[in-house]
Amino acid sequence: MGxxxxxxxxxxxxxxxxxxxxxxxxxxxxxxxxxxxCCAIEMMAxxxxxxxxxxxxxxxxxxxxxxxxxxxxAGTVNYKMASRVRRLYNQMPDPKFVIAMGACTCGxxxxxxxxxxxxxxxxxxxxxxxxxxxxxxxxxxxxEGLMRIQDKVNGMKDLxxxxxxxxxxxxxxxxxxxxxxxxxxxxxxxxxxxxxxKAAPAKA
Amino acid sequence: MTSAEIIPILEEKFGGRIKSxxxxxxxxxxxxxxxxxxxxxxxxxxxxxLHFDLLNCISGxxxxxxxxxxxxxxxxxPHTEVVYHLSSFAHPGQRFVLKxxxxxxxxxxxxxxPEVPSVTSLWPAADWHEREVYDxxxxxxxxxxxxxxxxxxxxxxxxxxxxxxxxxxxxxxIRGR
Numbered sequence: 001m002g003x004x005x006x007x008x009x010x011x012x013x014x015x016x017x018x019x020x021x022x023x024x025x026x027x028x029x030x031x032x033x034x035x036x037x038c039c040a041i042e043m044m045a046x047x048x049x050x051x052x053x054x055x056x057x058x059x060x061x062x063x064x065x066x067x068x069x070x071x072x073x074a075g076t077v078n079y080k081m082a083s084r085v086r087r088l089y090n091q092m093p094d095p096k097f098v099i100a101m102g103a104c105t106c107g108x109x110x111x112x113x114x115x116x117x118x119x120x121x122x123x124x125x126x127x128x129x130x131x132x133x134x135x136x137x138x139x140x141x142x143x144e145g146l147m148r149i150q151d152k153v154n155g156m157k158d159l160x161x162x163x164x165x166x167x168x169x170x171x172x173x174x175x176x177x178x179x180x181x182x183x184x185x186x187x188x189x190x191x192x193x194x195x196x197x198k199a200a201p202a203k204a
Numbered sequence: 205m206t207s208a209e210i211i212p213i214l215e216e217k218f219g220g221r222i223k224s225x226x227x228x229x230x231x232x233x234x235x236x237x238x239x240x241x242x243x244x245x246x247x248x249x250x251x252x253x254l255h256f257d258l259l260n261c262i263s264g265x266x267x268x269x270x271x272x273x274x275x276x277x278x279x280x281x282p283h284t285e286v287v288y289h290l291s292s293f294a295h296p297g298q299r300f301v302l303k304x305x306x307x308x309x310x311x312x313x314x315x316x317x318p319e320v321p322s323v324t325s326l327w328p329a330a331d332w333h334e335r336e337v338y339d340x341x342x343x344x345x346x347x348x349x350x351x352x353x354x355x356x357x358x359x360x361x362x363x364x365x366x367x368x369x370x371x372x373x374x375x376x377x378i379r380g381r
Contacts, residue, residue, distance in 0.1 A: 079375045080357040116364040116371050117356060124378050 018157065025069075026153040027057040029097070029146065032068035034088065037075025039102040042136040051139040058146050065091040070149060071126070072142070076104040076111065077119045089126040097152070099145045100128045103135040110135070205298050207232035210254060217247060223305075233287075233301035238320050241304060245326050248290060248300065256290040256300060259327035262334060263287040264341025268308065268367040284308050286320055286343060306343070308366075317363070322348040340365040 015023075031053075035043055047053045047061060054060075062068040065088045077085055089098065100122050103109030111118035119125060129152060132145035182188045211225050211234055221244075223235045236244050248256045265285040269278035288302040310316040322345040323330045334345040335354035342363030345351055353360060362369050373380045 079372075079378065082378055083376065116369065117360075119378055120380070 022154050022156055025095075025156075026150040028060075029056075029058040029070045029149065029153075030060045030062050030068050031058055031070040031072050032065055032088070032092070033061040033063050034071060035074045036077060036081060037102075037104065039074035039104070039136040042139060043072055043074040043101065043142060046139040046142045051143065053143065053146065056143065056146055056150065065089075066093065068092055069095060070097045070099065070146075072099045072101050073105045073122045073126075073128075074101045074136075076109070077122050077125065078115075078117045079119060080117070082119050082125045085122065086125050095153075095156070097129045097149050098122075098126055099130045099132060099142070099149065101132045101142060101145070102137060103133060106131045106133050205253070205295060207300055210298075210300055213251075213253060214244065214247070218244060231289075231299070231301045233303050235303045235305055238304050238306065241302075242321050242323065242326070244302065245288070245323050248302070249326055254292070254298075254300075255294040256292050256298070258291050258293055259323070259329045259333070260289040260291055260299075262323075262330060262337055263289075264337040264343050264365070266308070266341060266366050270367050282308050284318060284341070284343065286337065288323070317342040317344050319344045319346050321346050322351075324348055339363070342366055 035041075045051060047059060052059070058070065065071075069092060071089060071092065073085065089096070100106050104111060104118065105122040105128075108115060108118055108120035112120060122128060130145045130148040132141050134141050137145075180187075181191045208227055211222075211227070211232065214234060215222050215225075218236075218240070221236065221240045223237060225234045226232060248254050263286070265287060267280045267285065268282045269275040284306045286304040286306065290300045290302065292298040304320060306318040306320065308318070310318045320343055322334055324334065324345075325347070331349070332354060334348050335351060337343050338345060338348075338351055339353040339355050340363055352358065356364070357375075361372070371380060
């Protein structure tokens with residue numbers, strides 16, 4: 001076999017450059033220390049010892065956007081803050097990722113109807129990669145969101161093919177199959193009418 | 205001293221300038237004219253029997269039923285109130301409530317917010333309270349040293365806690381709904 005013989009016993013692996021870079025990148029996501037409201041408390045819990053975000057390489061919360069590549073928007077974004085959020089996003093070096101954490105950042109949450117100064121979803125301000133719903137989300141949910149980001153980094157081909165980042169179909173998807181009685185509009189309508197009839201009070 | 209004992213002292217001092225009083229409310233209060241506010245407040249603060257040296261809060265209340273169908277049953281005419289909650293360190297537990305009743309718009313011209321004399325000269329704590337009332341309820345405090353918006357952005361239009369406030373559809377390029 002010549003010089004290749006026994007080479008795998010000497011801690012030697014072969015991979016592509018892109019895979020190696022993606023692997024390094026996804027294993028060292030540095031989030032920005034950036035909390036706006038109560039979700040930030042949950043984000044702190046995720047970073048602390050019990051849930052330990054550092055297991056996934058994302059424990060180095062940076063206090064400046066220049067050193068961060070992941071922005072976890074944790075909490076209610078109002079119009080006054082929105083310009084600051086956008087500015088911080090612009091200050092982050094590429095490639096950068098955004099997690100919208102919590103109901104308020106996903107779509108306004110409880111402030112959707114009567115919140116006169118709340119942005120109805122942070123995706124109106126910065127592009128969002130992963131939405132983590134919940135009010136606030138459990139730390140496990142945020143970790144799940146981080147893993148989605150890592151999946152996304154893993155699928156990046158911008159080094160070799162210079163392709164835009166696309167989300168790969170996640171291996172652990174949260175997709176819910178609808179039950180057969182709700183699978184199309186007509187069936188769902190019938191189901192609702194039937195249920196309403198069932199729930200009507202009995203006539204005396 | 206309870207409010208029921210404080211009101212006669214005020215009536216003795218100011219007579220007919222105390223416009224109305226309500227003793228059976230949970231927090232008994234008196235109503236004065238905005239023009240008499242500073243004088244009454246100074247008396248409340250400096251009189252040794254009363255000595256209200258703490259201004260707890262200033263509230264702006266907008267009385268308006270925006271739904272024209274419900275308006276006849278609302279039980280009030282459209283108006284705005286400013287409520288001052290006072291208490292005393294010198295006489296612990298002593299509290300008092302003072303109200304001003306204003307038109308919703310100055311001279312009944314929509315867009316012109318009503319004016320009230322500022323009490324910052326008596327209680328410095330009134331500074332931020334008055335800014336907040338101005339910001340959210342739209343009441344101008346005449347004589348305030350620095351009456352800017354305190355919570356909302358400086359270029360905000362309107363006063364959101366007014367009942368006829370219309371939500372912004374767009375703010376600096378961000379969709380409102």
